[in-house]
Amino acid sequence: MAILTDITTLEDIKLLVDSFYSKVQKDQFIGPIFNEKIGSRWPEHLEKMYRFWQTILFEVHSYSGSPFPPHKQLPVSKEHFERWMEIFIETTDSLFVGPLAEEAKIRAKNMAEMFNYKIEYFRNAEKN
Template sequence: MTTLTDITNLEDIKLLVDTFYSKVQKDSFIGPIFNEKIGNNWPDHLEKMYRFWQTILLEVHSYSGSPFPPHKQLPVAKEHFERWMEIFTETTDSLFAGPLAEEAKLRAKNMAEMFNYKIEYFRNAEKK
């Protein structure tokens, strides 16, 4: 059995991101939402995700921007974020073990919860 190591560099980030989004694209529940929104722009999206996670986990400041606005109008609900998190956790746990892997899962969980909250907030505000 191979002993898993922690996330330590950009190559690890790329492995995590590529593996995760490969599963997302094929997922019957959330895959169609991602594939419709991203279309043929997967390479650009993946590059952005490499920079995002590199900034968060490795403190290499290669990402700038606001991650929420592109997600604001997505047709998603809490169960979509739960599935996203399930895939992210499974992927991370299958590839890595250590403090940064745990940090990645915590950051992903916090982001999913915050995005879900904000999307619900904006939907309810628009109904008024």
């Protein structure tokens, strides 16, 4: 059994992102939503995610943009975000251990909670 280390390089981020989204694509609950939205653009999405996590974890400012707008109209609920987090934590814990791995899980949890809150907010605002 390999000894797990922390996330320290861009290659580590690529491993995390590729492993995570490979599981997401196959997941029966959230996979269809991602696959329908992203379609054949998975390579571009993964590249964007590498830059996003590099910016978040290494403070290398390779990502620019606003991550929320593309998610605003997705047909998702709290349960979808919970499943997303389960897969993210499981993937991270299977590959890495250390402060940046923990930071990645905290950041992912905060992002999932914020996205869920904002999506619900916009849905409720549109009803009124």
